[in-house]
Amino acid sequence: MVRCPHFGGRFREYFPGLKLFFVLTSLLAFTCPGWAVEPLPAREVAPGVFVHQGRYEIFTPRNSGDTSNTGFVIGRDGVAVIDTGGSPRVGAALLAAIREHTELPIRYVINTHMHPDHIFGNVAFEGENPQFVGHAKLPRALAARRDRYLTINRELLGEAFEGARIMPPTEFAKDRLELDLGDRKLLVEAHPTAHTDNDVTVFDEKTGTLFLGDLLFARHIPALDGSIRGWLALLDDLAKRNDVKRAVPGHGPEQMPWPAAIGAERRYLTKIADEVRVMIKEGRPLAEAAQTAGLSEKDAWLLFKEYHARNVSAAFAELEWE
């Protein structure tokens, strides 16, 4: 079998001419269909801040794992990438998108949390030698899920997943971590358990853009894999921030107004928590709650069927300890 090389830094060193690079890229793409790199469309939501909007879908071979939002911030000295999509193929397309705008080195690749749709593009950036940045608890979370994630996502995505590896962070956010891109600083903040136990947000001070990863879902139903109480408490805290001008959700539009962006998600989580608490008090079992709680939210979200009952189960298993 033909192994296809990664595109990236090394190629540009040898072939600094951009045109030649793209000629080569398409040549390689021709011989290696799995690596055909079409840059991801990305919109500049604020000066130097770009967002690609993922599809409102679950993983399928057709979408290659392009189901979550990814972004990049270009500074004077380098670039920071926020999440890399769900497969090496999406990661490579993200890198190609960045290269349409800048040749600056990629200093940081930040993963907002452990989920496959946000991390499996990391491998495409390896040749750029960035620091990989994540929550201090991200390595443990990834290690615990490693085999499972690799097996199941290979099944779900097929060819687009080829070459995927778990790439844990090399730099950790325990509390707050400042990343310097020259003329702008990014603030990476680690949060207590909410969507997962390893969520970070990324704040671009210069433009007031807050990347929330999957702490913020819009249109795409929220997915609970951490703590519903923690998540609601964190949303209350975040809503108080007045330095935020726009929010970038992990799933949803490219940008949203703040703090209005969190309204729907907060309503959904509150509704589940309230209804599940009543059912626990009445002594009803988990299986029943999973079938009946929160159904009034059905038409408010995409992918409701795929995630809702599971969210309720998770909330139930947490709240019955109150």
Place this chain on the structure above:
Amino acid sequence: MKTNPIKRTKFSQALAALLILGAGIAVGMGASAPAFADDDPWKDIHRNVFESREVIENDGVVELEAPYRAEDAAVVPLTMRFPASAGEVKRLTLIIDKNPAPVAATFVFGEAAGKGDRMISTRVRVDTYSNIRAIAETADGKLHMATKFVKASGGCSAAASKDADEALANLGKMQIRTFPDVHAKDRSTPQREAQVMIRHPNFTGMQMDQVTRQYTPMKIVQEMDVTRDGERIFKMEGGISISENPNFRFTFAPGSEDAIEVTATDSDGKVFTASSAGKAS
């Protein structure tokens, strides 16, 4: 010299457990070798766990409720029921055919389990699409089985903890609830309902540790003895298939105080106890 029958039983049980584990590993490995995966593991389980004794299927002695498609493979709710007409049930074995260790749990019932309509439910991990079996042994020594097919995957190797630090910080914390019997009037033999929950990660031994890059050693609740006013309702022996924070909801025959006491032992030898206040409170 006389051999001690109890010892021999224990030994043969241990041997059976080893055999099952071995069979389980073979099945687990079979996932990547299709020729193996199609083999029906029930034949081996039937031989090793039940010495190939006759099993009567779907005769109404035991009923099993399980979701056809599990929402979360790490927390699959199962409910087993014995109607009053089933008579005395001595033991219940819960089998998940394709899990690495198919025997999820056994429950031995005591006096306080009662004789009316009985129910016990718990939450399990299901590693792949599998048959799940509830096998009840009645006082006459006969085996009765109910089977459900469940579509789930990744319950055993999926990381158990949504919040890994909290799982260990609260190790052994227990909660007991008793519920009034809403159907009491319709029943000739009244039963009450209670729920026992214990905070425990129930590590399967298949989750990898970040620092050592080794698999986390198995750490599970192995035994749980539940009594009402000092009389046994049931004693559970559990394996790695029981979900994190083991949770049991069950009926029992009402007594004078209805004070529930629980003693749980985990694989590290830690003993956890808890009791409900009973009627007085």
